[in-house]
Structure formats: C-alpha cells, structure tokens
Amino acid sequence: MVSMPDLVVQRLTKSFPTPAEPLVVLDGVDLRVGPGESLAVVGPSGSGKSTLLAILGALDEPTGGSVTLGGVDPFTLGEREQAAFRAESIGFVFQDHYLLPQCTVLENVLVPLLADGQASGEDADRATELLRRVGLGERLTHRPAQLSGGERQRAAIARALVRDPLLLLADEPTGALDSRNADAVADLLLELQSGRAGMLIAVTHSDAFAARMGRPTHLLDGRLVEGQSVERSPS
Numbered sequence: 001m002v003s004m005p006d007l008v009v010q011r012l013t014k015s016f017p018t019p020a021e022p023l024v025v026l027d028g029v030d031l032r033v034g035p036g037e038s039l040a041v042v043g044p045s046g047s048g049k050s051t052l053l054a055i056l057g058a059l060d061e062p063t064g065g066s067v068t069l070g071g072v073d074p075f076t077l078g079e080r081e082q083a084a085f086r087a088e089s090i091g092f093v094f095q096d097h098y099l100l101p102q103c104t105v106l107e108n109v110l111v112p113l114l115a116d117g118q119a120s121g122e123d124a125d126r127a128t129e130l131l132r133r134v135g136l137g138e139r140l141t142h143r144p145a146q147l148s149g150g151e152r153q154r155a156a157i158a159r160a161l162v163r164d165p166l167l168l169l170a171d172e173p174t175g176a177l178d179s180r181n182a183d184a185v186a187d188l189l190l191e192l193q194s195g196r197a198g199m200l201i202a203v204t205h206s207d208a209f210a211a212r213m214g215r216p217t218h219l220l221d222g223r224l225v226e227g228q229s230v231e232r233s234p235s
Contacts, residue, residue: 006033006034006035006069006070006166006167006199007031007032007033007034007056007067007068007069007167007199008031008032008066008067008068009029009030009031009032009056009065009066009067010030010065010066011028011029011030011064011065011066012026012028012029012030012031012052012055012062012064012065012066012067013026013027013028013029013062013063013064013065013222014026014048014051014052014055014060014062014063015063024222025048025051025222026048026051026052026055026062026063026222026223027221027222027223028065028222028223029052029065029222029223029224030223030224031224033199033201033215034199035197035198035199036193036196036197036198036199037199037200037214037215038190038193038199038200038201038202038213038214038215039199039200039201039202039213039214039215039216039217040201040202040203040204040209040210040211040213040215040216040217041053041201041202041203041204041210041217041218041219041224042203042204042205042206042207042210042216042217042218042219043203043218043219043220044205045205047219047220048219048222049171049203049219050171050172050203052203052219053169053171053201053203055067056069056167056169056201057086057090057092057167057169058074058075058082058085058086058090059086061075062075069089069090069166069167070089070166072085072089074086087112087163088163088165089165089166089167090165090166090167090168090169091112091159091160091161091162091163091165091167091168091169092160092168092169092170092171093153093156093157093160093168093169093170093171093173093189094156094170094171094172094173095171095172095173095175095176096176097144097152097153097155097156098156099144099152099155099156099159100144101143101144101145102143103143103144104140104141104142104143105131105136105139105140105141105142105143105144105147105155106124106127106128106131106140106141108144108155108159109127109130109131109155109158109159109162110123110124110127110162111159112159112160112162112163113127113162113163123162126162127158127162128140130158130161130162131155131158133158133192134154134155134157134158134188134192135151135154135188136151136154136155136158139151139155148181149176149177149178149181150177150180150181150184150185153173153174153176153177153181153185154185154188157173157185157188157189157192161192164196164198165198166198166199167198167199167201168193168196168198168199168200168201169201169202170189170200170201170202170203171202171203172203172204172205173185173186173189173202173204174186174204174206174209175204175205182206182209186209186212189202190212190213200213
C-alpha cells in the first residue's frame with residue numbers, strides 16, 4: 001500500500017459573507033505535500049495566499065473541505081488540543097518578525113518551548129545551535145532593536161524551527177527586506193530545509209524565489225496550479 005503524504009488538502013474552500021453574496025477566496029484547493037518537500041505559492045495581493053497559509057496553520061477555519069497533517073485533522077480537535085497540536089507540529093515565519101522587544105534573541109527563540117513549561121538546558125542548547133546556524137551565534141544576548149532587519153528575520157526563522165515542526169509555513173518571509181537581505185534569507189530557508197524531514201510551504205510575490213523551491217505553484221481564481229509560470233485567467 002502506498003503511504004499517504006504528510007499534508008493532504010482536499011477541496012478546501014473559504015468564503016466570507018458580504019451584503020450581496022459570499023466572497024469566495026479559496027475554491028476547491030487540492031494539495032498533497034510529502035516529507036522533506038518545499039512548495040511555493042505565488043499570487044497577487046488579495047488572491048488568498050495568506051488565507052490559505054492561515055488555514056494550513058490552523059489559525060483560521062475553512063468553509064469547506066479538509067486538511068490533515070500527519071494524519072490529524074486539526075479542525076476536529078477542541079480548542080486546547082488544537083493549540084497544542086499547532087505548537088508542536090507547525091512553525092511560522094511571517095513578513096514581520098514579531099520578536100518580543102524586551103527579550104534577548106535567545107529568549108525569543110525559546111518562546112515556542114515555553115508552552116510546555118520552563119525551557120530546559122537541552123532546549124537552550126538547541127536554540128543556541130540554531131542561532132549559530134543562522135549566523136547569530138554572537139548575538140544571543142542582543143535585543144531585537146540591536147539587530148538589522150535581516151538579522152531579525154533570521155532570528156524568527158530559528159524560532160520557527162526550534163521544535164523541528166512537521167510543517168513550516170512562511171508568509172512573504174523576504175517581503176520586508178532589501179534585495180541583498182531577501183536573497184540571504186531565501187538562501188537560509190532553503191539551506192535549513194534541505195536537511196529536514198519536515199515540509200516547507202512559502203507564499204511569495206517573487207517568481208524568482210518560487211522557482212528555487214521544489215514545487216512552485218500559483219494561486220489563481222481560488223485554486224492552486226502547479227508550475228513556475230502561469231497566465232492569469234481573464235477577469
């Protein structure tokens with residue numbers, strides 16, 4: 001029997017009520033991603049990329065369809081169990097780093113582990129090693145305000161990976177950076193992903209970044225289309 005991929009999305013829909021008729025953002029998205037794969041989702045602003053990522057990360061509920069990650073449908077879980085599942089299995093990198101300004105870089109990376117109580121010495125060692133790998137080994141005690149924009153985003157990547165999540169979601173991770181730092185962050189994400197069994201899904205406006213991912217896709221008319229270059233349908 002062929003094993004199922006670790007992320008399975010079937011006929012996913014998302015709509016929002018309006019005074020006239022529902023606004024359909026996602027319209028039957030189907031997606032399968034296996035261990036170690038990296039997938040990019042390209043689309044213009046307002047196409048539903050961030051909405052898709054929020055649903056995959058169990059931050060928002062779909063209107064219809066299903067999502068299973070590692071055999072678990074997070075939308076069948078209670079609120080507490082869903083939060084625990086999200087903390088354990090999913091990592092997030094956003095366009096804005098969302099680092100806590102009062103905490104050091106090391107403390108920020110340890111934040112996801114505090115859901116289980118106090119971080120251990122082993123946790124601190126793992127966070128320190130991740131920060132070394134992202135080039136911040138000499139910045140452990142710095143505050144976010146003492147870092148450059150590219151350094152803050154690298155710290156955010158380390159934080160997202162500290163639990164080695166099954167699914168890493170990146171929402172425009174290079175969107176707020178200049179071209180030099182954007183290239184460096186893209187390089188780093190792909191380098192770190194190459195040694196992981198988990199999955200990476202990134203949404204981006206950049207066709208160049210998407211082309212470097214294992215599977216570039218485009219979100220068009222509420223559906224995912226595989227391929228690097230897709231013509232938009234007439235409006």
